[in-house]
Every structure is written in C-alpha cells, then in structure tokens.
Amino acid sequence: MTYDAGTGTRAGIVDGDTVRGLRDGTTLLSLITAGEEALVEAGQSAQLSPAEVKAIGDVRLLPPLPRPPSVRDGLCFLDHLRGCYRALGRSSELHDAWSKIPAFYFSNAGSILGPDEDVPIAPGSTMFDLELELGAVIGRGGRDLDPKNAEQHIVGYTLFNDWTARDHQLLDLALGIGMGKSKDSAITLGPMLVTADELEEHRKDGRLALELSATVNDEEIARGSLDQMDWTFGELIAFVSRGVDLVPGDVIGSGTVPGGCLLEHVDTADMKDFTRWLKPGDVVSLRGQGLGETMQTIVAGVDVLPLSSGF
Secondary structure, eight states: OEEESSSSEEEEEEETTEEEEOOTTOOHHHHHHHOHHHHHHHHHHHHHSOSEEEEGGGSEEEOSSSSOSOEEEEEOOHHHHHHHHHHTTOOOOOOGGGGTSOEEEEOOTTOEEOTTOOEEOOTTOSSEEOOEEEEEEEOSOBSSOOTTTGGGGEEEEEEEEEOEEHHHHHHHHHHTSOOOGGGSSOEEEEEEEEEGGGGGGGEETTEEOOEEEEEETTEEEEEEEGGGOSSOHHHHHHHHTTTSOBOTTOEEEOOOOTTOSGGGGOOSSSGGGOSOSBOTTOEEEEEETTTEEEEEEEEOOOOOOOOSSOO
C-alpha cells in the first residue's frame, strides 16, 4: 500500500488495524520493478522491523501506484456492453469482433486518485458515472505472452473505478477514434495492492472468483463475480502484449462488472433526463472480496472555458 501519515508518501503493509511502514524513499513501484523476491522481503521487513507503525485511521491512503507507467482498460464482461446498448435503445446483439479479440484502450496514468479522495466531476459534464472494475498490476514484464501463462505476470490486484463522463463519451464515439475526454479526468485505484498469492484461496475452476460490488449513497447498484469475465485476464494481457513490452507497474483494468455503472440503469428515453447521474455530495463505494473498499465523495468540477467554436 501507499500512504501519508503527515510526513510524506511512504509504502507499507496493512496489518489488522495498523499500517507498518517501510523506510522513507521506498515506493511500491520500485519494489515491483525489483522483482517478486524484493517485494516479499519488503513485506517481511515491514512486518518484523517497520520504520513506523500507525493506526490505519490516522493515515491518508493514497493510490497504491500514484503514477503507474501506463493504464489500459479492457472490456471483458460483454454483458456490461449489452446492458449499455439496451440503455441506449440499441440491439444488444454484438458484432463478431467482440468474440475475436478483447477490447481495451489507453487511459490517463496522470489522473489516478486514492481510495478516499474526493472525485471532481469532469469539466462540463452533466452525466458523470462510475464503473466497477478490478485492476491487475504487472509484476514481471514481457512481450508476446502466451495466454496460458500470461496471468503469471500479474503481481497483484486492486479495485479500479473508471470514472466516465457519458455526455463526453457520446462525442468521443461520434468521432470514431476511441475514448478521449470521457475517460480522461479520473481513475481510482486502491485501497491497496493485494498480491496474487493472497487471493489464491478464491480461485474456482482455475479462475479467480472474487465478488465485487458497488454502491451509490449506500444503495447497491451491482454485484458480480470476476470469474464471469468473457475474456480472462490471461487472455487480455496476452493480447495487450502482442508486439509491445509490458513493464512492471502497468495497470490493466478488467472492464465493468455487469450493472456496475449508472448507464446500465438508465430508464428514460433520453439519457439527459436520467436523474441518477452523479452529482456533488454523492458517495460512491466499491468493494471487493479480499480487496477492501473505496469510499469517495463527488464534488463539483471546474467550469469549462469554451473553444472558439463548438463545445
């Protein structure tokens, strides 16, 4: 985990109700880059001879990786896409391409938020949304990975909220060159990185069967299991690695658990008339089995300075 107890950013481990910190200057990214052995040794060091011990309620939890080398987000739950299509009044039948390759796009590694940080609404948006996801963090880099063992390159997992401005997304989609400002303003990671070995007890029939859920103002909007992914993390990571190097610390999102965004719950003919889009004061929480919880308050964003023409 990464935290601040008032003296600057520090890496450490969670031990019950306490945080046990590593020496100043040690970052989670540097440990991941150094390799699995270094990460294990650091955890043992924090357990046996911590640089400091703090009550977890006395520290500010930061994103485990405040500035990862890259962030890619997949779309591995196809029922999420079908649900979005239905909300948009489209046929839920998917193009064959969705069953041939796992979709993903690059997101903004410079807009990472911690698990308790306030979330500003994207500038100019009136249709702001959450997305319930899991992020896999690459530990051992590689290229052209085999889908059968690509999952072994994951060092751990963290909750991942892909905040989305749906009104901006409509413009992005109309341009036809991929996601732009709709996905640019914020991504939440946290509350910690849980190493892959710690989650092995949740494996079922070869897949991690972690239960994930999301609430808005304490009302649950979605609950689902990671083993329902149409594309596995191994397949997604193998595809992403084709012809390119993945490096330690890269974050790759699972895509949204079905029902895990407000768009899938739109019940009006015009999306703009939907009254449940996120607004200042709303509290959004993600939870994951063995992964902890994020809890964030939505706040007003900045005003948009208009372009010479258009939006």
